Amino acid sequence: MCSVNDAGDIEDLNNTGLLSNFKYKVLAEKCNKCKDEKPCVILRKKDAYCKSCFLTSTVHKFKALLGKHKLIKDGDKVLVYYHGGHSGTALLHFLRTNLDLNSPKKLRFIPVCLFIEKHYFLSREERIDNLRRIFNYMRTFDIPIYFTSLTDYCKNGFSENTLLTKNFEELELDNKEGEFMKDLFEKSESLANDVQTINIRKLLISCAKKLKCKFIFTPELATDIASQLLVNTALGRGSHIPLDTGFCDTRNEHVTILRPLRVFDIKELALYNHFCNLDAIMLQTDLPKSQKSIQNLIENFVIDLQTNFPATVTTVLKTGDKLSMKKNKNENRICYICQSPIEVACQQLTTDEAIKYSHQISTQPELVGGDILKDNFGTVIDTKTCFSCSRIEQFLISTSTEKV
Amino acid sequence: MDDLSVTLQFSGGAELLFDNKKLHVVQLKSKEWTIADLLIWIKENLLKERPELFLQDKSVRPGILVLVNDVDWELLNTVNYKIQPNDRIVFISTLHGG
Ligand SMILES: [Zn+2]
Ligand SMILES: [Zn+2]
Numbered sequence: 001m002c003s004v005n006d007a008g009d010i011e012d013l014n015n016t017g018l019l020s021n022f023k024y025k026v027l028a029e030k031c032n033k034c035k036d037e038k039p040c041v042i043l044r045k046k047d048a049y050c051k052s053c054f055l056t057s058t059v060h061k062f063k064a065l066l067g068k069h070k071l072i073k074d075g076d077k078v079l080v081y082y083h084g085g086h087s088g089t090a091l092l093h094f095l096r097t098n099l100d101l102n103s104p105k106k107l108r109f110i111p112v113c114l115f116i117e118k119h120y121f122l123s124r125e126e127r128i129d130n131l132r133r134i135f136n137y138m139r140t141f142d143i144p145i146y147f148t149s150l151t152d153y154c155k156n157g158f159s160e161n162t163l164l165t166k167n168f169e170e171l172e173l174d175n176k177e178g179e180f181m182k183d184l185f186e187k188s189e190s191l192a193n194d195v196q197t198i199n200i201r202k203l204l205i206s207c208a209k210k211l212k213c214k215f216i217f218t219p220e221l222a223t224d225i226a227s228q229l230l231v232n233t234a235l236g237r238g239s240h241i242p243l244d245t246g247f248c249d250t251r252n253e254h255v256t257i258l259r260p261l262r263v264f265d266i267k268e269l270a271l272y273n274h275f276c277n278l279d280a281i282m283l284q285t286d287l288p289k290s291q292k293s294i295q296n297l298i299e300n301f302v303i304d305l306q307t308n309f310p311a312t313v314t315t316v317l318k319t320g321d322k323l324s325m326k327k328n329k330n331e332n333r334i335c336y337i338c339q340s341p342i343e344v345a346c347q348q349l350t351t352d353e354a355i356k357y358s359h360q361i362s363t364q365p366e367l368v369g370g371d372i373l374k375d376n377f378g379t380v381i382d383t384k385t386c387f388s389c390s391r392i393e394q395f396l397i398s399t400s401t402e403k404v
Numbered sequence: 405m406d407d408l409s410v411t412l413q414f415s416g417g418a419e420l421l422f423d424n425k426k427l428h429v430v431q432l433k434s435k436e437w438t439i440a441d442l443l444i445w446i447k448e449n450l451l452k453e454r455p456e457l458f459l460q461d462k463s464v465r466p467g468i469l470v471l472v473n474d475v476d477w478e479l480l481n482t483v484n485y486k487i488q489p490n491d492r493i494v495f496i497s498t499l500h501g502g
Contacts, residue, residue, distance in 0.1 A: 039479060040471075040474055040476060041479075042479050051474065086416065267498065270496050271496075274471070274474075274494065274496055282416060282417035303467070304466075307467070
């Protein structure tokens with residue numbers, strides 16, 4: 001089986017897995033692209049490039065993905081969600097160099113960066129130090145940066161008035177503010193991670209609106225996308241896969257989220273930065289990864305795949321890209337927590353409905369039989385959340401009432 | 405035979421394991437050195453604590469990229485590469501945040 005990827009390279013999917021076993025024997029002599037220079041990089045254990053072809057094709061891949069979708073118009077403002085690391089640096093450099101081009105191929109939109117402070121588990125000094133480093137770093141790219149706080153946003157009941165500022169010193173960094181998140185994470189890490197992902201998305205959209213940005217760039221890499229796809233499946237968000245993992249998320253009518261790094265892996269971007277002499281900022285941003293959540297387990301699994309069987313991650317991505325949303329006639333039924341369309345009853349029983357049905361017949365023994373099944377859907381349709389968020393809702397309610 | 409002088413460079417957060425110092429010029433006693441030997445030397449001489457964050461099974465931990473004079477070590481037989489005088493060996497961690 002062959003397929004053509006975004007860079008226009010032909011990949012032989014059948015051979016890639018096996019190649020890893022022979023990697024010491026079959027070492028590339030020439031660059032795959034120019035067939036001339038000696039290669040200096042080997043990607044996914046099979047594509048060998050010389051330095052100049054590697055750099056050109058990396059930038060090309062980024063621009064090809066943006067160009068293919070042609071969503072952004074000249075002069076549009078784009079909010080760039082920056083959270084440090086190799087991916088953030090490469091994205092900033094792609095933007096800066098392509099905005100500065102003196103050719104018709106130059107990018108013509110206006111980027112604005114956003115950093116979301118969410119590191120309540122660090123000391124105040126460490127947090128301020130992080131913010132200062134980012135502030136100074138961003139000046140080298142000459143892209144404006146705004147700061148906001150996730151815990152502040154949650155504490156204020158997701159208010160549009162949450163502080164969004166260019167001056168990081170204005171952020172309130174009271175360690176108490178994290179208590180609520182800590183409680184959530186102690187109860188169920190999987191659900192707390194899910195809640196956090198949803199809240200970050202909401203906050204991004206709220207900031208984009210305030211800054212009059214029609215688009216948001218988020219920095220997920222191929223492995224992040226593959227993990228998210230499997231996480232969605234595990235958490236009962238299978239029907240949201242195209243929105244949560246595709247190139248664009250159109251759930252919000254005013255702001256579209258784009259994922260321009262979803263075709264890259266971390267090695268490509270780390271080496272790109274190295275060859276461009278860019279030093280990435282590594283923040284101590286995450287809690288030590290535990291083995292207690294579905295998200296972390298899946299992420300470890302996918303990273304392990306990427307190391308040993310990189311073609312498998314590509315296969316997961318390509319399979320996900322083939323999934324599409326079922327066209328709902330009832331499009332205006334939107335989950336109030338995650339803003340995804342709520343599944344409506346159709347001819348075939350969905351897993352969601354099957355679970356609700358078996359719950360009902362096992363708790364209310366008098367309701368048995370096909371006709372009653374239909375009637376029950378009537379009540380099921382009244383729900384304000386999607387299947388997965390109904391779990392989150394119960395979890396949030398139970399956590400907050402326990403505190404009182 | 406003279407000592408072998410090599411430059412080691414740590415980045416992407418890997419430097420945090422080496423006193424936050426990115427560049428180390430080291431002299432290795434004259435003999436044939438492979439990267440596998442160098443990794444043991446690093447463990448004994450430079451890596452003060454938590455070697456498991458850098459090394460795994462006689463190689464580097466997965467997620468740490470290695471380049472010799474800006475060439476991916478996967479093209480150079482990885483741990484079996486024979487170190488040459490004045491080689492610049494770069495270790496880039498991809499494990500510290502995206
Ligand atoms: Zn080439
Ligand atoms: Zn939902």
